Amino acid sequence: MIRSSIVSWVLYVSRILLIILFTYAAVSKLVDFQQFGVQLGQSPLLTAFADYLVLAVPLSEIAIVVLLLIKPWRLFGYYASFSILLMFTTYIVLTLNFSDYVPCSCGGVLEDLGWSEHIIFNLAFVLLATFGVLYLEKSFGNLKKLKDGV
Amino acid sequence: MEFKGPYIRLSVVGCLSVAAVILLFLLSENQIHRNNAFTRRYPHHPTTKLFDIPLGFDSYYLAGYDEPFVYLGNTTAPKHIVRVNLRSKDTTHIRVQMENEELPYKFIQIKVVKPYFFVMDGTVPIILKGSLRNWKADTWMKDEAFFSSALPIDTQTIYVRTISSKTNESVLGVVEKNENFLVDMNPNVLERQVDGVFDVDGIMVSDNANQKLGYVYYYRNEFMIMDRDLKLMKRLHTVDTIHKARLELSEINSHGEIQMNKPPLMVNKWAALSRNLLFIQSDRLGKYEPKEMLEKASIVDVYDWENETYEFSFYLYGILDEKPREFNVYGDLLISLIGSHLAVYRLKPEHFED
Numbered sequence: 001m002i003r004s005s006i007v008s009w010v011l012y013v014s015r016i017l018l019i020i021l022f023t024y025a026a027v028s029k030l031v032d033f034q035q036f037g038v039q040l041g042q043s044p045l046l047t048a049f050a051d052y053l054v055l056a057v058p059l060s061e062i063a064i065v066v067l068l069l070i071k072p073w074r075l076f077g078y079y080a081s082f083s084i085l086l087m088f089t090t091y092i093v094l095t096l097n098f099s100d101y102v103p104c105s106c107g108g109v110l111e112d113l114g115w116s117e118h119i120i121f122n123l124a125f126v127l128l129a130t131f132g133v134l135y136l137e138k139s140f141g142n143l144k145k146l147k148d149g150v
Numbered sequence: 151m152e153f154k155g156p157y158i159r160l161s162v163v164g165c166l167s168v169a170a171v172i173l174l175f176l177l178s179e180n181q182i183h184r185n186n187a188f189t190r191r192y193p194h195h196p197t198t199k200l201f202d203i204p205l206g207f208d209s210y211y212l213a214g215y216d217e218p219f220v221y222l223g224n225t226t227a228p229k230h231i232v233r234v235n236l237r238s239k240d241t242t243h244i245r246v247q248m249e250n251e252e253l254p255y256k257f258i259q260i261k262v263v264k265p266y267f268f269v270m271d272g273t274v275p276i277i278l279k280g281s282l283r284n285w286k287a288d289t290w291m292k293d294e295a296f297f298s299s300a301l302p303i304d305t306q307t308i309y310v311r312t313i314s315s316k317t318n319e320s321v322l323g324v325v326e327k328n329e330n331f332l333v334d335m336n337p338n339v340l341e342r343q344v345d346g347v348f349d350v351d352g353i354m355v356s357d358n359a360n361q362k363l364g365y366v367y368y369y370r371n372e373f374m375i376m377d378r379d380l381k382l383m384k385r386l387h388t389v390d391t392i393h394k395a396r397l398e399l400s401e402i403n404s405h406g407e408i409q410m411n412k413p414p415l416m417v418n419k420w421a422a423l424s425r426n427l428l429f430i431q432s433d434r435l436g437k438y439e440p441k442e443m444l445e446k447a448s449i450v451d452v453y454d455w456e457n458e459t460y461e462f463s464f465y466l467y468g469i470l471d472e473k474p475r476e477f478n479v480y481g482d483l484l485i486s487l488i489g490s491h492l493a494v495y496r497l498k499p500e501h502f503e504d
Contacts (some may be wrong), residue, residue: 037438046178050189050438082160083167090171098175130160137156 011135014128018081019068021125026061046091060084075140078132085129089122188391190436190451190463196501197464197484202493203239205232208472210487214262215480216282220492221262228258231267231285234492236483247286248278263302263358270308272297277308277325294331295323303356303378309363311354319346322354322365324380336380339365345408349395355423364455366421366430369395369414373421373428375455389451389460390434392417419448424479426456427502431466431474448474452502462501469493 029036033054040050040057064084067077096115205222213221213231222232231244246260248269256273262282269278269287275296280287297310298320307326314321314335319342323335340350352367361378371390375383387393396415399408420431430451433444443449447465454461466474472489479485482502484495 040438046174049174049178079159079163083163086164086167087171090168091175094171094175133160134156137159141155 022061022065026058029058075136078129082129085126188436193462197495200494202491205490208490212478213260216264223260249288261302266305268302270300301354320350343395353421355421357423364423366418390417422479428453
């Protein structure tokens with residue numbers, strides 16, 4: 001019982017952290033929307049798609065927050081968090097290795113992070129999301145088993 | 151107990167996410183380098199400013215470079231040359247002596263091709279040549295052909311632009327002197343869009359060390375690279391989207407002149423050719439570029455003409471509210487005239503070498 005309460009506490013904290021992260025990310029982009037557009041346009045990798053990404057990225061982040069907030073959609077929220085964090089990590093790795101130059105950095109508090117710290121930071125959140133996915137999948141699985149009467 | 155499903159789902163989602171970003175990256179690289187999606191890329195500080203030297207006047211133009219000297223001509227004092235030693239930062243003032251001094255000169259341009267210098271005025275027309283040792287210029291070519299612009303490419307050859315007597319349109323040519331003069335025109339390089347004179351106006355550039363010539367149109371997103379016999383090697387487009395010159399020309403007035411009705415849309419302002427790279431200064435803003443930058447800096451776009459790619463762009467900052475007027479690239483140095491200053495930059499090899 002104690003063990004499962006710790007697990008659910010960790011799950012709760014991870015969910016709160018992910019929600020804070022994505023809310024912060026989306027809001028800081030939307031508040032300085034023009035600046036974000038400029039940064040994306042000059043980013044060495046995705047320049048050609050900056051037009052679409054400038055809206056798609058903050059909107060996806062808001063969508064993920066909504067998914068994580070609403071209980072029946074929570075599992076999808078974790079999957080989406082996992083996916084977008086991996087995308088961002090891939091982006092950083094590509095930037096560091098295959099780009100002609102490394103751009104400034106992203107905005108806000110993360111500005112102080114170096115690129116490799118950024119990767120570690122991201123991977124920590126990927127782990128949180130993975131944990132959420134596995135835990136929820138498992139409890140869904142148990143629920144299903146209960147329903148099926150196994 | 152079976153608990154494989156979530157792991158498989160996670161792996162699939164993970165792989166798809168990574169693949170999506172890689173795909174976007176590859177597509178984006180392709181578009182930026184090959185197509186004219188007018189979006190510039192700014193790496194961080196591809197150039198380092200070494201120093202600037204005050205010249206006192208803003209009427210200087212670049213006449214040539216012979217390490218460690220930069221030669222500057224002066225449009226308001228046409229026979230006056232300033233030699234700047236980039237190592238000691240000393241400046242020497244030189245007065246050029248010319249044969250045929252009484253001729254009606256209107257627009258003298260002096261260019262240095264070591265160990266000689268050329269004094270050229272296409273309105274006379276005349277070209278004089280002299281040695282850098284004594285700065286005495288003797289007539290080299292006179293009344294052979296009028297020209298609107300000229301650029302010496304070696305001690306015997308001058309790259310010119312003139313008006314064809316057949317078509318009355320601008321044409322590029324090479325004037326060579328061996329035993330006789332050889333004036334060789336190539337009417338196929340410049341392509342008429344409006345009148346064949348105004349619309350094809352542009353910047354003549356040369357890389358004398360590698361014997362390559364270039365021409366960059368002012369009013370459209372196009373440039374050409376030629377070999378020293380003016381054989382067209384490449385005809386390429388810049389990142390800009392203006393492919394047709396936007397000019398409005400008046401009817402011929404009572405003086406027989408044609409004028410521009412509106413200030414034309416200038417796509418390319420200045421250019422320099424060095425090895426496989428063509429540097430083009432443009433005041434046109436691409437996507438996501440802050441407008442305020444144009445008040446204090448000029449944008450220089452770098453193209454690799456051999457590989458037919460746009461490489462990247464950088465800002466050339468002004469000095470005291472003055473923006474760069476002209477520049478040229480010699481080896482790893484970029485030398486620019488900004489207001490009444492001469493500014494010297496080093497091109498970082500990691501950005502400028504192939």
